[in-house]
Amino acid sequence: MKETVTQINGVPIRRNFVENLPYNPHLKVLLKDKRKAGILSEVLFWKKVRAKTFHAIDFDRQRIIGNYIVDFYVKTLGLVIEIDGSGHDLEQEYDDARRNYLESLGLVVFRTTDFEVRNNLSLVMKDLEDFIVQQYGTTPSSQIP
Template identity: 50%
Template sequence: MSQFINNPANLGPQHSPPLEGCPQDGLVSNQESKNYYVINDVIVHHQPKLNLPCNIKLKDRAKSLRYAENLTEVLFWMQITKRRFHKIDFDRQRIIGNYIVDFYIKKLGLIIEIDGSSHDDKEFYDQAREAYFISLGLKIYRISVDDVMKNMDFALIGLENYIIDEYT
């Protein structure tokens, strides 16, 4: 995997792992079939990002990360799980290509990363990772650990504003 990460030529989707073995679609009820969300009285249209590459060898790692109970991720998850955040469905510890992202909104193609000390001294890795996601047509929104721990309302309002700005 380090060859993949360290080689900028490998950032395109053509160098992604195969699709098989990873979830692509969720269940869609009649209520969910509309193609928009309403956030603060603003209609936000969406098109699901399906058929993303997935390295199924990371499945156990993603599962262990979900159960690791990283405090900031758990606190954020408690605010957004079960469609509490504008009825939007989030995935936690989603595998995309050869990476695992903190949170993912499939219908928007939006990755939410909570940035803390684990990202220190990993600038090249984070840049390569972000370039790969962008090459797949995905967007990335970053929230600091401090915002989650000290001002959750600010973190959620920032996410609302980002979604409105980027998807309307």
């Protein structure tokens, strides 16, 4: 059995660390600009998860994986969190290719929208809890239909 990272609502959450992720150092310059942009939904989400305040889980913000910069990343779970803005409606093909690439590395992707984060953050956090329990919970009763 894999090591337990934390518990969510009494359900042990197993570790799913993905080693040797590809990294494009040329994207490092874009990280600073992206962080300075201060996209409201990302800032609001970050305030909820930074410093292990969300179930003692350590989140990284603006992480380079391959040729992509993901919004948030949880190393111990191999979990990518993406917050899609309104422009993502027009980028379905790009989003699908990105998701397929990330999943091919053994990562799991949780997506939410900018609108949901700005207007119903508590629901987004509950959905994330449920998603983590479903993906990483260690007991059969933790599986959410």
